[in-house]
Amino acid sequence: MQEPIVKLQNVTKKIGKRTIIDRLTLDLPLGEVFGFLGPNGSGKTTTIRMMVGLMSLTEGEITIGGHSITKQYEKAIRHVGAIVENPEMYKYLSGYDNLIHYARMIPGITEHRVHEVVKLVGLEGRIRDKVKTYSLGMRQRLGVAQAILHKPQLLILDEPTNGLDPGGIRELRDYLRQLSKEEGIAVFVSSHLLSEMELMCDRVAIIQNGKLIDVRTIRGENAAKANNRVVIEVDRTQGALDVLLAAGVSGVLEGESSIAVDADKESTAAINATLVAAGIKVYGIRAQVKTLEDQFLEVTGGERIG
Amino acid sequence: MGNFLPLIQNENMKIYRRPRTWVMSGILLVLVIAISIMWLIFGGRDASMWDVAFLESSILFLLVTIFTVVIAAGGVAEEFTSGTIKLLLIRPWSRSKILLSKYISIMLFAILLAILLFASTILINWICFGINADPAIKPGFMGIDQASPVSYMLKYYGLTLISLVVTVTLAFMLSTVFRSSGLAIGMALFLLLGVNSFIGLIAMLKYEWIDYLLFIHLNLTQYLDGNPMRDGMTLGFSLGVLAVYYVIFVALTWYVFSKRDVAS
Known part of the structure; x- marks a missing residue:
């Protein structure tokens, strides 16, 4: 270079x-x-x-x-x-x-x-x-x-x-x-x-x-791959989080009935399989591609001038 | 690096493309004509053209100084208030050269105005009083032992130009340091006009330090007729004091301009 x-x-x-x-x-x-x-x-x-x-x-x-x-x-x-x-x-x-x-x-x-x-x-x-x-x-x-x-x-x-x-x-x-x-x-x-x-x-x-x-x-x-966030709608959020934690994936609560994890295409499928196998009902999965704006707010912590 | 002349060309463009510059020159010219015509009407034609020319020069040179102070005060301050200073400075020129180009163009303006005044007083009064004048009328504005009216006038212009340079440099400094043209004009004119009106009183005080005050020395024409404001003062001494002030003004101006963070 x-x-x-x-x-x-x-x-x-x-x-x-x-x-x-x-x-x-x-x-x-x-x-x-x-x-x-x-x-x-x-x-x-x-x-x-x-x-x-x-x-x-x-x-x-x-x-x-x-x-x-x-x-x-x-x-x-x-x-x-x-x-x-x-x-x-x-x-x-x-x-x-x-x-x-x-x-x-x-x-x-x-x-x-x-x-x-x-x-x-x-x-x-x-x-x-x-x-x-x-x-x-x-x-x-x-x-x-x-x-x-x-x-x-x-x-x-x-x-x-x-x-x-x-x-x-x-x-x-x-x-x-x-x-x-x-x-x-x-x-x-x-x-x-x-x-x-x-x-x-x-x-x-x-x-x-x-x-x-x-x-x-x-x-x-590199830009396209990284930072994919997947939101999964389930019947028991706490149960789902526990199952995932046991499988080595850390997720967070997202709203009332959803959890969110960081995952790419392949691991999304794996997570889904794990959840279903554990008897948790999965109602929906959607990928949340972060825009620069989300990234920006994330790294700056959405902080105000002060 | 490169040729310095285009910078002066730029500064000249910024002075002469503005209407106010032409209004000022116009005022000067109109006043010369007005005074001559009033003299013709109320004083008649039996005056020497040199007497009228000298009277007009001594009154109107103050205007030359004031107008140049106005231009000098705007010179740096307006670049800051309009924000144009940022685009001006980010060129391959050192700040001191950019400042020098401004200073030179302001001094050129002062000299042009002085030439305009000199030429117009002589031309207009030659038309009003000089053509077919009675040879018996002799100019009476100078001492008896003086040689020719032209050389006396030139000396007068030379000495007042020196004071003008010091006054304008002061205004230029105030403009650079305070970045406010109003303040620079106000302070320079206050010092010029305000202090001048009681300088006679100050000059009578017997303290030693008064000899070194700037304002005692700004009127150099006191030496033309040989009666200085304070006993024992000579032209050389006055020029020396002015030179010291001048160097201080210039050093301070260039130092502040080169070091300052531009954040307007």
């Missing part, structure tokens, strides 16, 4: 006595859409701010393309395109002038490239209008445009689907997947919208209270 484009090592951020980010370690390879999932206030934006050098690190190290973001900022940030929080633009300038403004800051961006990007995000019709007349969705598109102007190797997007309509979200999703697969760039997307991450990302990191809780693969063979 190739060297990851981004490496976060023991990244810690303290403000006063509060630890905002606690020893975060992550690697991002090229060609992957990586989701960064967490409830509000969990430290997603703070992490992104540190990745693009807007905030200092209390401890740890972030390297992008092998360059340290703190020590070799100009080299590290050269191949990064980003939107941090909302894409705020100069409202008194036209969309085009905004793009020219950013294009001037990186050598080698031609006017042709600017037009190409404008077309890509579908803003041709309004690009000469002042940004203050834009809707939120159009600003989001302009934000994406400024982030990809210089063909970055790493694209960081903070809540990119904010303000986009369903069509726009789909378009963006397809575009990001295409970017990562065809141009081989790494895309780092933060969101608290779980369903969307499921559709967009290859892998998802879940963060809560500044701590990395889990990294899960969404696409790929």
